[in-house]
Amino acid sequence: MFYYRIKFQLANEKKAKEIALDEHREKFNAAEEYFNSAGANARTYKKIIRQSITPSYVEIIFECASQITNPTMCFRNYSKYLIETFDLGDWITASGNFLKGIESKELSENEVLENEGMQSGEAEEISDIEMVKEILDLCFANSVENAEEKKKRRRTICKMKLLLREYQA
Known part of the structure; x- marks a missing residue:
């Protein structure tokens, strides 16, 4: 997008x-x-x-x-x-x-998320098992999504990226 x-x-x-x-x-x-x-x-x-x-x-x-x-x-x-x-x-x-x-x-995409009020450091806490479930759901989702679902999916992916960056640091 x-x-x-x-x-x-x-x-x-x-x-x-x-x-x-x-x-x-x-x-x-x-x-x-x-x-x-x-x-x-x-x-x-x-x-x-x-x-x-x-x-x-x-x-x-x-x-x-x-x-x-x-x-x-x-x-x-x-x-x-x-x-x-x-x-x-x-x-x-x-x-x-x-x-x-x-x-x-x-x-x-980060600028858009920031404009919507989600700053880079605002990733919500998520357990390892929840992270794995989210990744699997995102990777294997075959359903047709509406715009809101796509937006939610992109936000989740962004949160995961932020968490991974924090973990790697």
């Missing part, structure tokens, strides 16, 4: 000064649900992991099944959904732009 952090602001600078985006949180939350629903069924899986809305920008951390060169382009339908569903056509620039990417960065 590949992870990205993007910050968007309104492309229309005049409207960006007038409109506090956090006052429209429910609209952006609906767009997040739409994006995740569409991303789960897309050719390349995509899902917003975290969305933060401030008065001046929207910060999004999302995961994608394959690496992409321009992560902001993944959000064209997100913008289109906001414009069409909530009639935000007056927020668009004369050239038709709605959101403008002001920052875009690929993140490592």
